[in-house]
Amino acid sequence: GAVVSQHPSRVICKSGTSVKIECRSLDFQATTMFWYRQFPKQSLMLMATSNEGSKATYEQGVEKDKFLINHASLTLSTLTVTSAHPEDSSFYICSASSGRADQPQHFGDGTRLSIL
Amino acid sequence: RKEVEQDPGPFNVPEGATVAFNCTYSNSASQSFFWYRQDCRKEPKLLMSVYSSGNEDGRFTAQLNRASQYISLLIRDSKLSDSATYLCVVNEGGTYKYIFGTGTRLKVLA
Numbered sequence: 024g025a026v027v028s029q030h031p032s033r034v035i036c037k038s039g040t041s042v043k044i045e046c047r048s049l050d051f052q053a054t055t056m057f058w059y060r061q062f063p064k065q066s067l068m069l070m071a072t073s074n075e076g077s078k079a080t081y082e083q084g085v086e087k088d089k090f091l092i093n094h095a096s097l098t099l100s101t102l103t104v105t106s107a108h109p110e111d112s113s114f115y116i117c118s119a120s121s122g123r124a125d126q127p128q129h130f131g132d133g134t135r136l137s138i139l
Numbered sequence: 140r141k142e143v144e145q146d147p148g149p150f151n152v153p154e155g156a157t158v159a160f161n162c163t164y165s166n167s168a169s170q171s172f173f174w175y176r177q178d179c180r181k182e183p184k185l186l187m188s189v190y191s192s193g194n195e196d197g198r199f200t201a202q203l204n205r206a207s208q209y210i211s212l213l214i215r216d217s218k219l220s221d222s223a224t225y226l227c228v229v230n231e232g233g234t235y236k237y238i239f240g241t242g243t244r245l246k247v248l249a
Contacts, residue, residue, distance in 0.1 A: 057237070066241045067183070067226075116182050124232040125171045130182040 025051050027119045029131025037139055038109060044102045044134045046117030054122030056100040058092060061114045073100050074122075107138045142166060143229050145240035153248050156217050160243045162227030163209045170232035172210045174201055176223040177242065183226055186212075217247045 026049040034042050046056060058070045071087075073079040073094035081087045094100040100119075104111055114135050118128040144163045152158045164172075172189035187194065189201040189210050200213040210229075214221055227240035 067239055069236075069239075072236065114180070118237075120237075124230045127171075127173045127185050127188055127228075128237055129185065133182045135180075 025119070025129040027053075027117065027129045027131040029117050029134055031134060032132055033135045033137075035137045035139065036107065039106055040138070042104045042107055042136060044104075044115055044117070044136075046100045046102070046119065046131050048098050048119040048129070051119075051121055052097040053100070053119035054097065055120045056094055057118045057120070057128060058090070058100075058102050059116045059118070061116065067116065070102075104136065107136070109138045112136055112138045142238045143227055143240040145225075145227050145243045147241055148244040149246050150243065151246045151248055152217055154217055154219060156247075157213065157215045158217055158245065159211055159213045160225055160227075160245075161209050161211050162229075162240050162243075163207075164227075164229045164238075165208070166229070166231050167205075167208060168231060169208075169229045171230040172201075172203055173228040173230075173237075174199075174210075174212050175226040175228060177226055178223050186225070214245075217245075219247050219249060221245060222247045 028047045030045045056073050059067045061067050070085045071079045071081045073092050075094050075097050079092035091103040116133040117131045120128040142165050174186040175183040176186050177183040189203050193202040198215045202211045224242040224244045226242045229238045
């Protein structure tokens with residue numbers, strides 16, 4: 024199956040730090056990438072959708088200035104959590120799609136972010 | 140009404156049992172459907188796509204009922220390793236947005 028690599032898998036850092044998470048599609052061109060967040064025992068929550076070469080579309084309630092998304096190529100999207108605070112601690116997961124609605128999205132391994 | 144609805148469970152079943160989950164969707168124009176499984180503290184993994192004619196992969200069978208707007212997942216001969224949360228995902232086509240159900244939690248007991 025399609026492989027999506029997400030890095031890093033675990034981050035622990037101090038409050039106020041900015042954290043960058045990378046999401047790479049290794050064996051297909053990802054026209055669209057999605058960023059999700061999941062708190063313990065809760066459902067996945069879509070944060071934003073990014074299309075290669077254009078600005079990301081953020082879901083309601085997600086601050087675009089706090090969660091910077093860049094999708095500069097068909098194989099790489101990055102999420103930067105700027106000036107992270109303890110309430111930003113969560114499991115962040117990316118997924119990649121070829122852009123065809125009949126094809127599934129494929130998920131990265133996720134990044135567990137802990138802000139002290 | 141939620142766009143995609145699932146019974147959250149948990150469904151507790153003994154090993155070897157057959158268990159079925161349903162997932163209803165509200166948009167009749169929805170185009171594609173998928174089942175994922177998610178283990179605790181892990182990312183969702185694609186289990187199977189759901190085709191109009193229904194499809195089977197080993198012990199797993201997925202079906203689509205467009206008239207009643209639901210998809211189903213049947214697991215036969217349940218294994219302990221099947222314990223997970225099963226997520227129903229629907230793509231409505233136009234926006235290429237995938238809509239997730241909240242997931243159904245399955246526990247297979249020894």
